[in-house]
Amino acid sequence: MQKLSLDEPQKVALSFCQAWERGDWEAMHNLLTSKAQGAIFPSEFKQKYRSIHDLAQITALRTELIAINPATEGQVVASFKVRLDTTLVGQMETQNRLTLEKEGPTWRVAWTPAAIFENLEEGMLVHFAPKIPQRGNIYARDGSGLAMQGKLITVGVVPGWIKDEARLLDVLSATLMMSREEIRQKYITAARPDWFMPIADITPEQSAAYQSVFASLPGVARQEKVVRVYPGGALTSHIVGYTSKISAEELAKWRPLGYQPDDIVGKAGIEGWAERYLAGQRGGTLAIITASGQTVAVLKEQALQTSQSVYLTLDQRLQEVAYRALESRAGPKGAGAVVALDPTNGDILAMVSWPAVDANDLSRGLSPAQWQALLNRPDYPLLNRATQGQYPLGSVFKIASIAAALEKGGFNRSSMFSCAGSWMGLGDGLLRKCWLASGHGRIDLMEGLTQSCDVVFYEIGKALHRLDVNLLPEYGRGFGLGALTRVEGLDESAGLVPDAKWKETHPDKVSNPFWAPQDTVNLAIGQGYLLVTPLQAANLIAAVGNGGTLYRPRLVRQVMSLREGEAITFPTEEIGRLPVSPEHLALIRESLRRAVMAPQGTAYFAFEGVQVPMAGKTGTAETAKEEPHAWFVGYAPADNPRIAVAVVVEHGGEGSEVAAPIFREVVESYLGIAPAKGATPSPKPPSR
Numbered sequence: 278m279q280k281l282s283l284d285e286p287q288k289v290a291l292s293f294c295q296a297w298e299r300g301d302w303e304a305m306h307n308l309l310t311s312k313a314q315g316a317i318f319p320s321e322f323k324q325k326y327r328s329i330h331d332l333a334q335i336t337a338l339r340t341e342l343i344a345i346n347p348a349t350e351g352q353v354v355a356s357f358k359v360r361l362d363t364t365l366v367g368q369m370e371t372q373n374r375l376t377l378e379k380e381g382p383t384w385r386v387a388w389t390p391a392a393i394f395e396n397l398e399e400g401m402l403v404h405f406a407p408k409i410p411q412r413g414n415i416y417a418r419d420g421s422g423l424a425m426q427g428k429l430i431t432v433g434v435v436p437g438w439i440k441d442e443a444r445l446l447d448v449l450s451a452t453l454m455m456s457r458e459e460i461r462q463k464y465i466t467a468a469r470p471d472w473f474m475p476i477a478d479i480t481p482e483q484s485a486a487y488q489s490v491f492a493s494l495p496g497v498a499r500q501e502k503v504v505r506v507y508p509g510g511a512l513t514s515h516i517v518g519y520t521s522k523i524s525a526e527e528l529a530k531w532r533p534l535g536y537q538p539d540d541i542v543g544k545a546g547i548e549g550w551a552e553r554y555l556a557g558q559r560g561g562t563l564a565i566i567t568a569s570g571q572t573v574a575v576l577k578e579q580a581l582q583t584s585q586s587v588y589l590t591l592d593q594r595l596q597e598v599a600y601r602a603l604e605s606r607a608g609p610k611g612a613g614a615v616v617a618l619d620p621t622n623g624d625i626l627a628m629v630s631w632p633a634v635d636a637n638d639l640s641r642g643l644s645p646a647q648w649q650a651l652l653n654r655p656d657y658p659l660l661n662r663a664t665q666g667q668y669p670l671g672s673v674f675k676i677a678s679i680a681a682a683l684e685k686g687g688f689n690r691s692s693m694f695s696c697a698g699s700w701m702g703l704g705d706g707l708l709r710k711c712w713l714a715s716g717h718g719r720i721d722l723m724e725g726l727t728q729s730c731d732v733v734f735y736e737i738g739k740a741l742h743r744l745d746v747n748l749l750p751e752y753g754r755g756f757g758l759g760a761l762t763r764v765e766g767l768d769e770s771a772g773l774v775p776d777a778k779w780k781e782t783h784p785d786k787v788s789n790p791f792w793a794p795q796d797t798v799n800l801a802i803g804q805g806y807l808l809v810t811p812l813q814a815a816n817l818i819a820a821v822g823n824g825g826t827l828y829r830p831r832l833v834r835q836v837m838s839l840r841e842g843e844a845i846t847f848p849t850e851e852i853g854r855l856p857v858s859p860e861h862l863a864l865i866r867e868s869l870r871r872a873v874m875a876p877q878g879t880a881y882f883a884f885e886g887v888q889v890p891m892a893g894k895t896g897t898a899e900t901a902k903e904e905p906h907a908w909f910v911g912y913a914p915a916d917n918p919r920i921a922v923a924v925v926v927e928h929g930g931e932g933s934e935v936a937a938p939i940f941r942e943v944v945e946s947y948l949g950i951a952p953a954k955g956a957t958p959s960p961k962p963p964s965r
Contacts, residue, residue, distance in 0.1 A: 286377045286384040287345050290355035293375060293386050294340035302326055310378055313388040329393060329403050333563055334364035334532060343372075351379040352387075364535045365405055366563050366579040371395065396565050396574040403576070404566045407537070410557035412505070413584035415517055415547055417593040418624075418834070423517050424548060424636075427506030430484040430499050432477050432491070434463070437470030439496030448494055452487050453477045473498055478641070505541070505548075507636040509593065512600045514636035515661040516591065516628055516767065516832070518546020521640060535559045544639075546661075547587055547833070550766040554836045554845075557584030585838045585845075590624035590831055592617075598946040599627040602939045606926060607631050613907075613926035614662040614811040617943055620819035620912055620921040622849040623828025625764070627943065628812070630662040664769035667808040668925055671898030671932070672729045672879075673908050674753065674803030676821060679726050679865060680857040681752035682737045686744065690864050692722040696732035702739055703794050709735055712897070726868040729879045729895060731802055738801030742794045749800055750776035755856035756817045757827050758809055764830040765847055772813055775806035804899055811923045814910050819921035820855050821869070822892070822912035825862055827853040869894055870915040880909065883937035888950050890915040893940065895932035904928040909936035913944045920947050 289308060296304040302323035306314065309322075317325070329335075343356040355375040362368055373395050376387040390397040397403065415424035432453065439445055446457040453460070455477060464474035484491075484499060491497050505520045507513070521544045523531050528538055535558075536542065542556070543549040560581030565573040599615040607613045617627040634651065643651065651659065660666065682688040698716035700709045711717065711731040725733030741749045753759060759774030773779070777792035784790045787806070799805035812830060820827045829850040837844040855862065869892040872878035879895045893911020900906060907929035912918035922940050929935040945952055 286353045287342070287355065289377055289384045289386065290345060290357070290375050291342055294342060294357055297326075298338055298340055300330075308386050309388045310380055310385040313386065317388075325390070326393065332403055332405055333361070333366065334535065335361050336364060336533070337362040348376070353377050353384075363563075363577075364533055365407075365559070365561060366577040369563075369577040371576065394565060394574070394576060400568055401573060402566050402568070403563070405561055405563050407559055407561040408581045409559050410581050410584045412520075412541075413551075413555040413557070413586040413838075415551075415555070415587045415589065417589055417591045417596075419593060421593045422508055423513055423589065423591070423593070424505060424507055427504055428481055429478045429502055429504045429641075430481055431475050431502055432479060432484075433473045433475045433498050433500065434460075434496050435471060435473055435498050436464050436467050436496070438498075441495070445494050445496050448490060449476065449497070452490060453479070473500065475500075478502075478504075505640045507640065509596070510635040510637055511633040512597055512629075513591070513593075514546075514633050514639070515630040515663065516546055516589075517636060518548035518550075519544055519636045519639040520548050521642065545659075547589070547766045551587045551833075551836065554585040554587060558582035583838055583840050585836050585843075587836050588834045590619075590626065590834050591628070592626045592947070595627045595943065595947050596629065599629045599939075599943050600631070600633075602942040603629050603631045603924070603926070606935055606939050607929065610656070611926060611929065612656055612662065613924070613929065614666055615922065615924050615939060615943065616663050616811045616815035617920055617922045617947070618815050618819045618828075618830060620823040620918045623816070623819070623831050624834075624849075625830055625832045626920065626947065628663045628832075630660070630666070632656050632658040634658045661767065662925075662927075663811045664764065664767050665810065666925070667770050667772050667810060668906050668908075668927075669805075669807055669898040669900065670758075670803040670809040670814060671896035671906065671908050672731075672803055673814060673817075673894050673896035673910050674800070674807060674809075675726055675729065675734050676817070676865060676869070676894060677752045677756045677758070678734055678737050678741075678749065678801045679722065679868075680756070680855070680861065681741055681749055682722065683861040683864070684752075684857055685748055686737060686740050688722055688737070688740075690721065690723050694720055694722070694725060694730070694733045694736055696720055696730050698732075700732045700735045702735055703798065705795065707795075709798070723864055723868045724871075724877075726865065726894075727871040727875065727878050729872070734801040735798050738798035739794060741801070742797035746777050746792050746797065749797055750774050752856060753800070753807070755853075757820065757853070758807075758813055758817065762810075762812055762816055762830050763852070764812065765833045767832065769812065770808075770810055772810050773806060773808040775800065779806075803896065811925050814908070814925070815921060815923035818893070818910040818912055818923060819918075821862065821865060822918035822921050825855040825857065825859070826851055827855065866892060866915070869911070873911065874915070880911075880933045880937045883933055884941060887941065887945075889913055889948060891941075891944065892918075893937070895937060897931050900928065902928050904930055907935035908932045909940045911940055911944075913948065920944055 293308050306319045306322045339360045341358040345355045348354045358372050360370045377384050378387045449460050450457045463476050467474050520541050522539050543552040560579040562578045563576045603615050615629040696717040698711050698714045717730045753774040761771050780787050780792050781790050829852045833847045835844050835846045873880045873884050873891045873893050891913040892915040896908030898906040907926040909932045910923045912921040924936040924939045926935045
């Protein structure tokens with residue numbers, strides 16, 4: 278605010294402008310002449326200013342008094358500038374005047390609406406005509422559409438046009454698959470007989486098929502509307518997300534960004550994350566108009582900025598293969614996730630969470646009752662299990678355990694163990710079982726990983742605990758567990774690699790706040806308090822397969838405007854190296870190959886007849902329920918991996934029986950390998 282040496286009318290004009298800057302409508306109204314105060318009540322005065330501020334979404338206002346000049350006797354005119362920061366049209370500046378009149382010993386403002394904007398008169402409106410760019414699309418890696426603008430046809434009834442209501446109801450009931458009463462209830466509430474009352478949405482193809490039927494029904498009308506279309510439906514809903522109208526509760530969040538009530542915004546997944554790209558920058562014209570809609574003066578025009586489209590790393594064909602494989606194995610009452618990565622750069626090739634909801638249904642809107650029913654479902658279909666599901670990892674964690682044993686525990690490939698099917702090595706009186714009740718007999722370290730011998734890893738856990746209670750948890754974190762992967766575009770959970778500090782600081786979640794040998798032994802086999810997301814598990818096995826590089830999983834490849842040709846790229850990013858030497862990692866890789874390809878491997882029976890050597894690890898993670906979670910992680914080809922996959926089926930049983938076949942189906946599809954014909958699987962051995 279520029280301060281000048283002012284006389285009395287200048288002081289009044291300055292006070293009025295300063296009160297406007299503060300939004301002190303009462304102080305402004307108190308400065309009006311008696312005549313002006315009588316013409317507009319304080320509440321009306323406040324509402325007039327507030328409505329204009331809200332309409333233009335003014336975020337800041339500054340005034341500058343320029344000059345004050347005599348007009349007639351007892352009257353002066355103060356010239357001033359108003360600089361406005363608005364959400365809708367950016368910054369704008371107007372020049373205006375205040376008329377002040379002498380009223381007794383004081384000067385007061387002879388106010389009219391023109392004090393707000395120069396050409397604004399009583400009965401006129403400040404109006405904003407928006408220009409909204411078409412929403413950008415979301416594409417898979419091959420350019421196929423995952424989310425795009427489409428059209429629907431709304432079939433409606435205009436009550437005043439109906440000539441034969443019984444026939445209209447009969448025909449609409451048959452074509453729209455709705456009851457006659459349901460249809461009737463949609464239009465009998467019309468306030469006017471000439472109103473179009475929506476009944477149902479159909480596709481353009483359906484509308485064309487029923488063209489002659491609808492055309493012959495007086496009272497039936499159709500309107501075209503633009504909608505968001507998701508060709509993949511439920512296949513990609515957890516990744517792509519959906520759009521929906523801004524609710525009343527959300528308006529405060531979106532209004533500062535230029536959105537209006539009932540505007541469409543991204544609500545989840547890439548749609549939500551990329552809203553600023555997909556929506557573009559809204560434009561429009563802020564103008565003064567008459568009651569009949571004629572423009573009196575344009576206050577500011579804001580050009581729109583075109584939207585941008587988002588290009589993902591997702592392989593749409595592989596996504597469907599993974600979805601169908603998980604759906605068939607998990608079953609209608611099951612749940613689980615599949616994540617497939619390119620181990621050479623961290624690209625997400627497929628990411629499936631089951632069960633899922635069709636994104637088209639979510640985008641077109643659900644009733645409050647439907648939403649509540651969805652939220653109350655015990656299988657949580659809106660949860661992206663691939664990034665937010667947190668599970669004990671079971672025997673898959675033995676990969677990190679054996680790395681710690683080789684690097685820090687004093688073990689080597691020839692270290693020998695004896696497994697009789699159980700173990701009491703902690704002296705706490707507890708009998709800990711191996712998954713193979715008959716025992717593995719004499720077994721070396723690396724074969725212990727191939728055959729997933731629990732006794733071998735009990736011994737590893739015991740030895741590592743004696744060396745350093747934090748050693749095994751540190752190795753778990755070194756394999757990317759217990760921390761966000763920082764995947765762009767999706768919400769995720771960090772999981773948990775428990776340690777002594779965690780137990781001490783979370784007494785509400787543990788029975789004993791002190792880290793004991795039992796905790797390390799449990800962690801060595803992937804049990805206890807350990808929690809891992811499928812994305813973390815996929816990233817772990819991808820790093821093992823590629824020689825030790827942990828990549829930041831990449832889902833968004835680039836954001837680009839086709840019209841302007843500008844692109845924002847999201848490059849491959851290394852986030853770490855596995856804490857294991859190349860020599861020891863080679864031993865681990867060979868053990869994982871044998872777990873799949875050698876007869877004694879825990880997954881061998883699921884891969885008999887496979888045409889390309891593969892490597893992987895089964896996992897059967899115990900839970901509070903009777904059936905454990907079924908895990909399988911692996912990569913292929915074993916010697917030069919092109920794909921790495923993690924599969925979890927909640928309470929699915931054994932990993933080798935349930936999860937491994939899903940892995941095989943996904944990998945064979947990606948590599949273009951036809952499943953072996955006529956191969957007879959080996960008798961299924963018990964495994965973990």
